[in-house]
Amino acid sequence: MAGEIEKINEIFRIHDEKKKINDEEKQAKENTASRNVPEEEKKDAHKTGRQKVSAVDKLFIDEQGDEVPNYTGDEESERDFRPVRQSRESKSGCLGGVMYFVFVVCVSVILACVAWMAASDMLALNQGDFTATVTLPSSIFETETVDTFDEDGNKTGTERVSRADIDFVASELKQAGLIEYEWLFKFFCQISHADTKVTPGSYELKSTFDYRALIQNMQPGSGSAVTIKVTIPEGYSLEQIFRKLEENGVCSYNDLVEAAANANYKYSFLEGIEAGDMTRLEGFLFPDTYEFYVGMQASSAINKFLERFNNVFTADMLKQASDRGLTLNQVLTVASLIEKEAAVDTEKGIDERGLVASVIYNRLNAGMPLGIDASILYLYPDHEGGPTAEMLAQDSPYNTRLYTGLPPTPIGNPGLAAIQAALNPETTSYYYYALDTETNTHRFFTNDYEFNNFVATQNYG
Numbered sequence: 001m002a003g004e005i006e007k008i009n010e011i012f013r014i015h016d017e018k019k020k021i022n023d024e025e026k027q028a029k030e031n032t033a034s035r036n037v038p039e040e041e042k043k044d045a046h047k048t049g050r051q052k053v054s055a056v057d058k059l060f061i062d063e064q065g066d067e068v069p070n071y072t073g074d075e076e077s078e079r080d081f082r083p084v085r086q087s088r089e090s091k092s093g094c095l096g097g098v099m100y101f102v103f104v105v106c107v108s109v110i111l112a113c114v115a116w117m118a119a120s121d122m123l124a125l126n127q128g129d130f131t132a133t134v135t136l137p138s139s140i141f142e143t144e145t146v147d148t149f150d151e152d153g154n155k156t157g158t159e160r161v162s163r164a165d166i167d168f169v170a171s172e173l174k175q176a177g178l179i180e181y182e183w184l185f186k187f188f189c190q191i192s193h194a195d196t197k198v199t200p201g202s203y204e205l206k207s208t209f210d211y212r213a214l215i216q217n218m219q220p221g222s223g224s225a226v227t228i229k230v231t232i233p234e235g236y237s238l239e240q241i242f243r244k245l246e247e248n249g250v251c252s253y254n255d256l257v258e259a260a261a262n263a264n265y266k267y268s269f270l271e272g273i274e275a276g277d278m279t280r281l282e283g284f285l286f287p288d289t290y291e292f293y294v295g296m297q298a299s300s301a302i303n304k305f306l307e308r309f310n311n312v313f314t315a316d317m318l319k320q321a322s323d324r325g326l327t328l329n330q331v332l333t334v335a336s337l338i339e340k341e342a343a344v345d346t347e348k349g350i351d352e353r354g355l356v357a358s359v360i361y362n363r364l365n366a367g368m369p370l371g372i373d374a375s376i377l378y379l380y381p382d383h384e385g386g387p388t389a390e391m392l393a394q395d396s397p398y399n400t401r402l403y404t405g406l407p408p409t410p411i412g413n414p415g416l417a418a419i420q421a422a423l424n425p426e427t428t429s430y431y432y433y434a435l436d437t438e439t440n441t442h443r444f445f446t447n448d449y450e451f452n453n454f455v456a457t458q459n460y461g
Helices: 002-032 039-056 075-080 087-121 166-175 180-192 211-216 238-247 253-262 298-312 315-323 328-342 353-366 373-379 418-423 448-456
Strands: 131-136 143-149 155-164 201-206 227-231 288-293 433-435 440-446
Touching: 087 180, 131 166, 155 166, 155 315, 166 180, 180 211, 238 253, 253 298, 288 298, 315 328, 315 418, 328 353, 328 373, 328 418, 353 418, 353 433, 433 448, 440 448
Parallel strands: none
Antiparallel strands: 131 201, 143 155, 227 288, 433 440
16 A cells, blocks of 8 residues: 555655656747757756656556556445545644643542542541440351461461441441541541451540541440440349349440350360350359440440459458368359348348358258258249249259259359458358248347247248
């Protein structure tokens, strides 16, 4: 194609030269009228013109003198034989440059606006000053076991890691007006591993918190976590404690049961106790007033009780138990029975803990059933009043009317005074006690005859 175009251009060039020669010949003829032109000069000029024409003819015939059909009639040939026109590349190139410049400017403006909007949301710019409460329930968290490694990459063990549903977190923050773009927050959480940093709970978050501050403040001890104080009475069972925590919004009952049964707590006093049942922690949840985070993780709530027990039950107390030939579990079981049975009125100076402890140990040493109804009722947490005939006949290790010795676990969580009474009982000869309905205290007896005579005078209905 390029060769054809060169031929066309050569044709027009020669045509222009021929026209020039013709113009010169015409001018020469006009000049002839005024002067004589030598015959040789005319012949040279005519010869030059014929040479130009011959050059054009060569473009249309081959070496043998045959005509070359350059024009075929198709679109491409038609285009090639059109007059060569002036190129418009300079004009279109200028216009294209302008359009490209405008396009680049528009895209830059759009990107700048998007970047500014994203930065404003991420850095909490242009936000009004307000506080919103966001609750992350424990149900949006999943716990998994992951391997742990040392600095050299060697596996050292495993640990439990809790991961939050970031989609839920982003949605809650969006509804609270604390973020504008959920997708951007989720992207930030992905690169910062925020799903393992946030924890269950209710948090009071400020609108001036940027993404990083929001994540940092959705953790215990952040200062934004909503807290509540809960007092656990002495002698409360796990069942009662867990119900009370649920009522106060600390965490759900089911989560607490699961955590009590299966969560791992690193305390020496729990070594050797098998997991799988929540009663393994009965007696170890020390009663006191605690400040909990609303909606906190169940295992963390339980750990508060265990940490307090670990601080209260000293090595000296453990030695006292050992000197009496008792295990820690046995001491807590006796203390829990004392907590349920003994009448205490500090204003009247009444404290029966030491006396009740003496009766328990006296009957244990004598091989007598303890006959403590509070142990029987442990299996019936929703029952009110004394045990029924059916309950008394129930074949259970907690039925201390049928079986001698202590029940298999504590029946509640004793306070410090009950534990101390279990370690330091009074020395008496009492084997029986009965409630005096008039004074709401107990009467203690050394024999069953006196005991039965007194009981006959009381109306326990």
